[in-house]
Amino acid sequence: xxxxxxxxxxxxxxxxxxxxxxxxxxxxxxxxxxxxxxxxxxxxxxxxxxxxxxxxxxxxxxxxxxxxxxxxxxxxxxxxxxxxxxxxxxxxxxxxxxxxxxxxxxxxxxxxxxxxxxxxxxxxxxxxxxxxxxxxxxxxxxxxxxxxxxxxxxxxxxxxxxxxxxxxxxxxxxxxxxxxxxxxxxxx
Amino acid sequence: xxxxxxxxxxxxxxxxxxxxxxxxxxxxxxxxxxxxxxxxxxxxxxxxxxxxxxxxxxxxxxxxxxxxxxxxxxxxxxxxxxxxxxxxxxxxxxxxxxxxxxxxxxxxxxxxxxxxxxxxxxxxxxxxxxxxxxxxxxxxxxxxxxxxxxxxxxxxxxxxxxxxxxxxxxxxxxxxxxxxxxxxxxxxxx
Numbered sequence: 379x380x381x382x383x384x385x386x387x388x389x390x391x392x393x394x395x396x397x398x399x400x401x402x403x404x405x406x407x408x409x410x411x412x413x414x415x416x417x418x419x420x421x422x423x424x425x426x427x428x429x430x431x432x433x434x435x436x437x438x439x440x441x442x443x444x445x446x447x448x449x450x451x452x453x454x455x456x457x458x459x460x461x462x463x464x465x466x467x468x469x470x471x472x473x474x475x476x477x478x479x480x481x482x483x484x485x486x487x488x489x490x491x492x493x494x495x496x497x498x499x500x501x502x503x504x505x506x507x508x509x510x511x512x513x514x515x516x517x518x519x520x521x522x523x524x525x526x527x528x529x530x531x532x533x534x535x536x537x538x539x540x541x542x543x544x545x546x547x548x549x550x551x552x553x554x555x556x557x558x559x560x561x562x563x564x565x566x
Numbered sequence: 567x568x569x570x571x572x573x574x575x576x577x578x579x580x581x582x583x584x585x586x587x588x589x590x591x592x593x594x595x596x597x598x599x600x601x602x603x604x605x606x607x608x609x610x611x612x613x614x615x616x617x618x619x620x621x622x623x624x625x626x627x628x629x630x631x632x633x634x635x636x637x638x639x640x641x642x643x644x645x646x647x648x649x650x651x652x653x654x655x656x657x658x659x660x661x662x663x664x665x666x667x668x669x670x671x672x673x674x675x676x677x678x679x680x681x682x683x684x685x686x687x688x689x690x691x692x693x694x695x696x697x698x699x700x701x702x703x704x705x706x707x708x709x710x711x712x713x714x715x716x717x718x719x720x721x722x723x724x725x726x727x728x729x730x731x732x733x734x735x736x737x738x739x740x741x742x743x744x745x746x747x748x749x750x751x752x753x754x755x756x
Contacts, residue, residue, distance in 0.1 A: 390731065392626065392627045392628075393626055393627075394626060394730070394731050394734050394735075395626055395627060395628075396625075396626050396734065396738070398623065398628075398629040399629075399696070400693065400696055402628070403693075404723070404730050405730050405731075408729065408730045408731075420686075423686050423689065424669070424673075424682055424685075424686075426689055426693075427682070427685045427686070427688070427689045428662070428665055428669075430689060430692060431589075432589075432658065432661050432662065432665070433585060433586055433587060433588050433589050433657060433658065433661070434585060434588070434630070434657060434658025434661065434662070435628030435629070435630050435631065435658070436628075437627065437628050438628060438631070438655055438658045438659070438662075439658050439661075439662050442658060442659050442662035442663055442666065443662050443665070443666050443669075446662070446663055446666035446667070447666060447670070451663065454659065454662075454663055454666075455659075458655055458659055461627070461628075462627070462628075462631055462651060462655060464626060464627060465625055465626050465627025465628065465631060465632050465635075466627075466631070466632075466635050466647070466651065468625045468626055468627070469621060469622065469625040469627075469632045469635050469636060470635065470639065470647070472621050472624065472625055473621055473636055473639065473640075476617070476621055482624075483745060483746060483749055484742045484745075484746065485624050485742075486624075486745060487741050487742040487743070487744065487745025487746060487756070488738040488739070488741050488742040488745075489624060489738075489741070490712075490741050490745060490756040491715065491737045491738055491739075491740050491741015491742065491744065491745075491756060492734065492737055492738050492741060493700075493703075493704060493712065494704045494712040494713070494715045494716035494719065494737075495715055495716070495719040495733060495734060495737040495738075496700070497697060497700045497701050497704055497716055498715075498716045498717070498718075498719035498720035498723065499719060499720075499723055499730060499733065499734075500693065500696065500697055500700070501697045501701070501720055501724075502720055502723040502724040503693075504690065504693035504694055504697055505724060506724075507686070507689070507690050507693065508690045508693075508694070510686070511686040511687050511690050528684075528687075529683075529686070529687045530687075532684060532687035532688065532691075533687045533690050533691050533694075535691075536687060536688050536690075536691030536692070537691040537694055537695060539691075540691055540692065540695040541695060541698070546589075547692040547695070548589065550688050550691060550692060551685050551688035551689055551692065552685075552688075553688065554684050554685055554687050554688030554691070555681045555682070555684045555685035555688060556681070556684070557684060558680070558681070558683060558684015558685065558687055558688075559677065559680040559681035559682075559683070559684045560680075560684075561684070562680040562683055562684065563676070563677065563680045
């Protein structure tokens with residue numbers, strides 16, 4: 379039953395993504411690409427690109443995108459509900475506890491332990507996207523001819539610009555889309 | 567606050583607009599929420615907003631949704647929380663539904679797929695920029711344990727393909743236990 383699977387997958391994504399922003403990315407990749415194969419890694423990367431360029435949290439954007447892709451509008455709605463439900467319950471409980479205890483050492487400790495973990499998981503997910511970008515769907519190999527030089531150049535330039543000038547990330551993505559797109563279309 | 571239709575409408579309108587114009591998600595939403603609910607509407611005290619931000623951050627899931635739940639709950643109870651969730655979730659739901667329809671139709675177009683291929687390099691750069699900034703924060707604190715957890719979690723996920731959920735549960739539990747132990751003994755490992 380596809381609706382139940384979508385609901386359970388996004389429920390897990392909503393339940394285990396701590397740390398905001400990109401923290402949900404490795405979990406979404408795990409459920410959507412690795413476990414269920416609902417999206418290819420390329421489609422998933424497109425989804426991250428789209429999410430970064432549109433308003434709204436990555437998890438909600440993904441729920442809608444994947445849900446629509448797999449089971450139309452009902453799929454999108456069910457995935458979104460699944461994604462929102464766990465944090466709604468959790469945050470309400472926390473608000474109630476917070477009034478009673480004010481300071482919750484256990485939660486603070488868990489979060490402190492998760493911070494380096496989240497970095498590692500985003501790095502890991504980012505690395506699989508980078509390998510796809512530079513080497514293509516067949517994955518990493520040693521031969522220099524399997525490297526996409528345009529992608530390498532765009533990645534290095536993009537990262538340099540982001541570190542040095544701290545522009546809006548949307549500009550970097552649009553820039554690399556326009557320049558890269560022109561290169562792929564015009565170069566032999 | 568009075569449970570009048572006008573207040574519900576205002577709450578819905580505010581959360582909808584906040585969600586529709588918050589690019590980049592996460593922490594960006596908190597200052598914008600403060601501007602709306604504290605400065606403009608005067609519905610919350612500044613300190614309440616700070617507490618809400620801290621709790622939204624400490625909970626799983628999207629921070630924008632968590633903060634909306636808390637604001638709605640605080641102002642108009644359960645029905646307020648539901649209205650806030652609806653207002654927050656609708657903009658991305660609508661936008662992404664439209665994009666998904668276009669995506670399926672246009673992905674095979676030569677120009678679109680070339681541009682998206684170029685964008686992959688850009689989004690890789692954005693992800694690594696985030697990773698460098700976050701890892702910098704962990705390294706700066708000069709504590710051995712967090713660095714070991716970073717390296718261990720990376721190897722577990724990237725090399726050994728351990729399920730993400732297990733890694734998160736394990737490291738979260740470890741962090742909580744060590745913090746509790748540290749509080750008793752007056753040490754600081756994390």
